[in-house]
Amino acid sequence: MKYLSTMVWLVIAAVLLEGLFAWLAIGEQEFLRPDTRMGTVHLRDKLVTWRLEGYSRDRLNKRGERDIEHAIDKSPETRRVILLGDSVCEALQVPMAATYARRLQGLLNDGSQKWETINLGCSGYSTGQELLALRDQGLQYKPDIVALLYSRGDSLENCVQPQTRATSEPRPYFYLGNDGSLQQDDSVLQANRRNLQSPAFLDYLRTNSHLYGVWSQVNFNLTLTDKIYNRLIKNYKQLIARFDQSQSMTQIAPAALQPQDNFAVTQKLISRFNEVCKQNNARFILMTFPDVSNLDPEFARQVPLLKQQAAAQGFEILDLSPAFRAQKHVSKMFLQVHFSEAGHAVVAQSLAEQIKKK
């Protein structure tokens, strides 16, 4: 009887909390779900209230894009721009209307042509995942222009090194084969296949439950900030893996497991981007994240190399650093690491000018 009473009170508490959190828009930061092909993808038709950095409260569209709804069919007079990138392009830190994707559409629609911009940015995506997103999602929109935002640290996510393979995030990785060709490595995805097959009820909770959202948020914060929690989770996963032989990485990993040059793989991915765009009659514009403080020497090394690559392979490159450095209050262009609304405005303006050049 005592247990039953406790259960009843717990259910009542859960219902009351669910109502309170819905009213206060708390626990609505959940926006990704596991995916066996991409590692993670956006939830569809999900209201997201973002408070981790900046603030926004918008709904992901029915295709799981951080954008307004778009029809697949394209009218003859419409020109489309597909925007790809990671969390910087996705821009949960600012309201949807303030993202460079939405602003760009306004800037391009000056009357002579009808422009439509489509934001396919997704948090944590590598250049390789962005390439897959273009193929799977982007090309069906028949884009005229594809604009990829390349950020600091992106190249580190494109390939997995042998020594970190066991602890790497599940996602498609890429490597250069012995003949220098670009190869996709899904071994980490396969090793985590069981975790990535999200049951329907979990997806329901992700989409609808504020309590689940709170738990997910706490888990995320603790993963970032608490070493003991991380250690416990790691030990728990290792324990589970010990009982689950199907997760053995070495059996699944491809033969080519030599240490990879991250940036060489990234350059190859960008070449592939360019090829895919050419095959589909789209302009390819590579934007590089504004490194206004020159804090990242590796990124500073990469940008000139990408410019050389653009010149050699005939795609456009837009270095955003000069436009940002020209602003009076550069620090106001950023929140913590992502763009503020003012920063998005600068990106939109720069990209619009680049597009109108031709």
Added chain:
Amino acid sequence: MILQKCPRYDSLDRSRTGKGAPSVLFNSFSYLLFLPIVFGIYWAIPRRFRVVFLVIASYFFYMSWRPIYGLLIVALTAINFGFGHMIATANARTTKKTWLITGLIANLACLAYFKYTNFMVESYYSVRTALGTIDLTKQHFDILLPLGISFFTFEFIHYIVDIYRGQKPITRPLDFALFASFFPSQIAGPIKRYEDFRLQTENLPSYNADYINAGTQLLLQGFFKKVALGDNLGLIASHGFTAYATNTPAETWLATLAFTFQIFFDFSGYTDIGRGSALLLGFKVPENFDIPYLATSPTDFWNRWHKSLSTWLRDYLFIPLGGSRHGKATTYRNLIITMGLSGLWHGAAWHFVIWGLVHAALLIISKEWQSALDRMQSTNHAIAALRRSSAWNAAAISITFVLMVFTWLLFRADDMHQASRMCASMFDLAGLAQGMQRASSSELILEFVRSSLVFSLPAYGAYCWVKNHADTQAILGAFKRFWLANLGLRIAFCVAISIMVLAFAPGQLTPFIYFQF
């Protein structure tokens, strides 16, 4: 899942947490593991092992931060136990006094070395540089301030002074070791009195379910204050104080008010967690706060704010200096010294000293004002009636609160330049009116409106009102009977409050403000 992978957040995290061993701080996940384990073992083992177990647990708690500083606590505990013994057993008054002075010097030297070396060196070079007699860049020593040193040093001083004054010393070394290291009050007080603590260690209580009820209530209350209120207010204060040069007057007011409440919720939340943790182990540590922002004068404020420090300063500094026994001038001199040193105790920087001196000035003005009113009241009964009215009380509370807001501005500002700029901004009434009109476009005001504070602050206010309002006691009494009879309700309530604390927590773990002291 939220952001399964985003290296930019990872890099933020690394800068925040740094390297080294994980610390078991009150607002960490580690503490949520540590406390139940200590609680379970403590009540499970035979009573004779409990003190030694708590000493081990307390050292583990402290050394999880920097293991080497455990040696500091061991050394200070040993020498103060020795000083206490020598003072108590010495026959001659002069010998007692010699041991007392030696003990005071040892404790104060330790505090001075760790806390004030850089302050003194930098002040010295600043003066020499200003006078043009030296042309050196400022010297700085790499000294890490041990957590809680200001608190446990004051407890040691209280111990040896009280023994000198005739109190009985603690005879069992383990009891003294526990007094010195008791983890619920180790890092930021309350500053314990050893007589009370000794009675508790000598008569360890038996397990009682009331300890869990009351202790859990205090823990939840503390976590709610610290995480749901203090940390969220801290974000607003931090943003407001960082961008002070470009803030509108309304934003400056908001930032300063946010800090005023942040420091209260942060520190009283810490105290509640400490008191709740102690209560779960059957120990009582003193209360530190009594609704301080309802004080009717600066004197009343210090009777309600950080009470364990106020009474320590009264008993071991103000009264030994002569207190208020030798006329007005001496009393005020003693007040200035006491509050100036109180400011220095809070932080090794001149703006803390000025903060203390401003409080001294407020206390002196307040005393003069009260004396003047008393004199007028003796000849004018209307004034007496006015002073008893609720309007007078409300005005006194409001004026005291606004004065405290300004003193917290001094406390929080990085330097006097920032404090004076922000002060000037707060008095810019034209700008304030304009700022109110443009409130919807102010990032800082929007940040406040969008945060969970719009719910949690009124909810906490309602909780305090119900808890403290006389009219609600009858309802509370009826509810309490139902509450105590229903274990399921209590469990569900605790779970719900815990979830609310987690839900309202900002993304970043914020250390307690008073840890830096």
